[in-house]
Amino acid sequence: MTSKKNRARVAKTDKRKIRKKPSALTIESIEYVDYKDISLLQRFMSDRSKIRGREVNGNTVQQQRDISNAVKNAREMALLPYAKRVASVRAGRGERRNEEQTAENTAPEVDAVPAIDDLNIEGVTVETAAEATEA
Amino acid sequence: MRGYELMVIVSGDLEEQAAKGWIKTITEQVASAGGAIVGTPDWWGKRRFAYPINKKEEGYYVVFNLNAPGGALDDMERAFRIADDIVRHKLLRLPDAEAAKRGLVAKV
Numbered sequence: 001m002t003s004k005k006n007r008a009r010v011a012k013t014d015k016r017k018i019r020k021k022p023s024a025l026t027i028e029s030i031e032y033v034d035y036k037d038i039s040l041l042q043r044f045m046s047d048r049s050k051i052r053g054r055e056v057n058g059n060t061v062q063q064q065r066d067i068s069n070a071v072k073n074a075r076e077m078a079l080l081p082y083a084k085r086v087a088s089v090r091a092g093r094g095e096r097r098n099e100e101q102t103a104e105n106t107a108p109e110v111d112a113v114p115a116i117d118d119l120n121i122e123g124v125t126v127e128t129a130a131e132a133t134e135a
Numbered sequence: 136m137r138g139y140e141l142m143v144i145v146s147g148d149l150e151e152q153a154a155k156g157w158i159k160t161i162t163e164q165v166a167s168a169g170g171a172i173v174g175t176p177d178w179w180g181k182r183r184f185a186y187p188i189n190k191k192e193e194g195y196y197v198v199f200n201l202n203a204p205g206g207a208l209d210d211m212e213r214a215f216r217i218a219d220d221i222v223r224h225k226l227l228r229l230p231d232a233e234a235a236k237r238g239l240v241a242k243v
Binding site for chain 2: 031032036073075076077078079080081082
């Protein structure tokens with residue numbers, strides 16, 4: 001059992017290592033993240049001016065903290081916005097999304113119902129098996 | 136003595152000359168607190184804010200690198216908060232490595 005689990009873990013970590021792209025901070029070997037360097041900070045932010053996640057940025061925990069503190073300092077000094085509205089883009093996308101969602105919600109429900117049934121059946125069989133062993 | 140970085144936003148309603156006058160007053164205040172400004176202050180000029188502050192859209196930015204004894208600048212910061220012309224300020228204690236890189240005292 002344990003060996004199988006370990007194998008699974010190793011495989012997972014290998015995949016992650018391949019995917020991982022190092023942060024711009026490590027590539028450019030920046031030691032001190034300056035809150036005045038807006039163009040650098042913006043590379044770690046989304047178009048709505050939110051700080052992207054550590055996994056997305058490829059930052060280490062320490063780097064992400066440096067970035068987040070610098071962004072917060074820059075925001076206090078009005079160098080970076082707290083939030084940016086992308087109103088026109090958002091409206092278009094939102095409408096489309098809603099349409100898609102309604103379409104998806106109505107149509108795949110028919111497909112989804114049998115899937116849930118399948119799961120239930122599996123769960124039932126497992127339970128009965130457990131009961132059988134207990135008995 | 137410790138290395139600091141000070142950024143000050145002077146109200147954009149002022150004339151540029153009047154705003155630049157703050158450089159002199161800040162230099163004097165730092166000196167009277169027992170500190171010293173290193174290098175020439177970095178005058179960014181008038182800059183638009185990322186969001187309106189006190190119904191103002193722009194301000195003059197100045198950045199100083201300075202050495203001062205710990206806690207000596209508290210009075211100056213209080214004066215900044217009271218002064219109407221200063222929109223915001225930020226005083227950062229620089230890490231020793233960065234202070235040394237900028238030609239400030241690392242640690243004495």
